[in-house]
Amino acid sequence: MVFLLIIGLILGILMILVSVIVKLLGLKPPLIFDKYPLKGIFYRVKFWLALLVLRRLRYRIYRRNEELLGSEEHLAKIDRPQELSNDPKSYDVVSFMAANKEGQKLMVSLERRRRGVLKAALYLWLPGKGLFSSPNLPDMIYFTTEDGEESSEFQGGGFHLYQEESMKMWRIKYNGMLKCQRDVVEEVLVDLDLRFKSSSAEHFDYNRDLSSSLIADSIAREAWNEKFYSLLRSVNHIVEKRTHYEQNGELTGKITFQGDDLSLKMQGFRDHSFGTERCLSSINRYVYFALFMDDGSSMVVGNLSQPSFFLSSLKVGYVCSPSGKYEPLTGSNFELYSYGEKGTPPQHQNFIVSTKEKEYLIQIQVEASAVRYVGGDWESKVFNQFVACTVNGVSGQGHAEFLYRHKEGRPEDISSRDPSWYRNIKRFERSLTLLEEEDGDFIF
Template sequence: MYLIGAVFGGFVALLLFLALIIVVLRLQSQLIFGIYPAKGIFYQLKYVIALLLVKRLRHRVYHNKDELKSPEFLAKIDCPQTLSDNPQSYDVVTFIGASEQGEKIFMNLERRRRGVLKACIYLYLPELGLYCTPKLPDMLYFTTDGSHENDEFKGCGFHVYPEESMRAWRIRYEGELRPVATGGKLLPVEMDLQFITQAPFFYYNRDLSSAVIADSVAREAWNDAFYNLLKSVPEMVEKRIHYEQSGQLAGEVQLSGRSFELQLRGFRDHSFGTERCLSNINRYVYVALFLADGTSMMVGNLSQPAFFLSSLKVGYVCTPTGVYEPITGCNFELYSYGEKGTPPRHKNFIVQTSKAKYFVQIEEQQSTVRYVGADWAAKIYNQFVACTVNGVRGQGITEYLYKNKNSERPEAVSATDPEWFRRVKSFERSLSKCEDDDSEVFFF
């Protein structure tokens, strides 16, 4: 009888302990600025659990994924993607480069349905300053009449395309640029660059450090909404493909009759899928640095509370030989850098990988602003910077995104939009107000 009572008592104690653990995991730690969770008292417990779960999930998904290395798979993903019928379907490429002399380039092209292209170019030449595409800070271009799709990164003077899967891309632009600082006259430009690389690619779904994911998840409250979201993680991952690659950007730029030969250290990324809603992003910061010793570094912090990732560190250090070392920790916290809406001109932070620690010092040379989204849902600052990492000098570009509250694309900017696009935007507004309107197909 005593034995039965002891067993029953132990069982009850175990249930109470498990119930206590569940209650503890559901607790929300202190929120900094009402957004960013601090490390709560039970952070270490949650971190260990999260780390084990992330590693197990990744092993199950990727340990037999030999197709990720096959030429067929690489050719399939490393090209303009067919946009699906999903209203949020997207396909984005970005190229960034910098030289030791301080020359820098940034190009971003995002394909959306009906031939909509969101595009921008920044060209920084130390002797002349910063130039950009004429429409900035607006990025919307229309490459078709809205009745059919554009299956290339092409139109309005832009043409970016792969020449060899995971080895070479061509970047061309023929049009005009204007000086950012003075807002001066438009200058004719012809740009013909090639991105080349022998490095592998950094596949975020597979290669991002499990440690930084566990750190972000461990800060969150593990409530019912969190567990419901976990069930859809595999499906969500398949809808978001993002990879990056280090390499070289080289070619010629002819600007207003002057010719510039560029030899830049560079990187590119490619993202596509259907789950990329700017309204769900609170903030993010990305830092791309290229050092004199051949090392490059991509470090970021993403705040997306709707997906229980209020402070997710991302990135890697790429060695001169093309080996990616994922960051395992970083003290770059969003609430310490530009939380009030203006990026700081100077930044100091520490980045860790499994093999080394890096002390990063950044100083802004010039900054500019652009807006993204059909209603300017987000505001982006791009900074053109000089840096020092562990005493090694370098150059780079940073990107700060903020949610643009009470956003609306100005009439002065949208006045030249085609009529079909105005109808679509009107239809979107009717949907947001729960009005009945079947005149258009919702796609933004």
């Protein structure tokens, strides 16, 4: 009897200790601008717990399945245009960013949504000639089919992006008008035909390859409350619903401006993202740099703030060597609250990032910029910057994106030209959104 009482007492004490620990881990850390958490008193404990869980999770999902995930069949499956599911938020995005020593820069992005809705943007920066952009910008929405029929290609609005060889070669075509952003905006007829080629199937998968230490750092700064534990229980579902990888390569071809040919040869990368978990209205901010160095190396540096997903400040990125070897960033002092928090991106940025092997001092200077709006109801405002850079003394060129929340909606003078079926869907979605506690995304 005494033994049972002792066992009960020990269990009771253990339960109290667990309850106290859970409450302590759930304490809110200090916040900068009421958004970005600092390291709380239990940061170190939470960091090592998060790191342990992440490593076990990645081993179970990726490491023990490397042979399958690296097979030609699997790579061919994820590289082609994806079949959009019945989920209303299903998406499939292919983007290209490129630059060269001469300072020429190109950005092309096409996002497929259901019913033939395409969100497209093209920017071309040519020193001495200025910035050219696709004619619909800052709006990105195109309707590529009659009466909202489904589409299976990255095609529409003069664009056509398609695969020529799985994980090796893609074609980028555009035929139509581009706006020239000079003192007086004018349109020029352009025929663009480029080929993106990668030397191998190697790529950087954000779910698989992003530094576990950077993810653990972001998680350890958050309050571990019931919402966090609920999210943790559904992590497998979340991983299955979003795929994002990038692949470095070379972009070559020509652009014809009203009969005059311009040959292009650039260092660049291709981004492919697809799934159903892409909620723009839940993203507070992000900043993203894609830099291409004169020595043939490149790097991506970013910081994402999505508090509803317990990532108030997630640092991301990698360095790619001239031979195509990817090394994830393990550290970065680029903090969102220090760069453009009030809604105006800075024209100069200096920060330090590191991999396991090396530290990099990055210096950015903006040469030109433009604004576009992302989302079916312009949920986000993106500043696209075209930059020159220096990394550890090596010169380069590249791109930067600063994304902010935008709550003013898509203007009536633009949305009034949308097809009737699309306007009806938006009205229906708006009625559903008004019933929710938080702002929701439009399906498109």
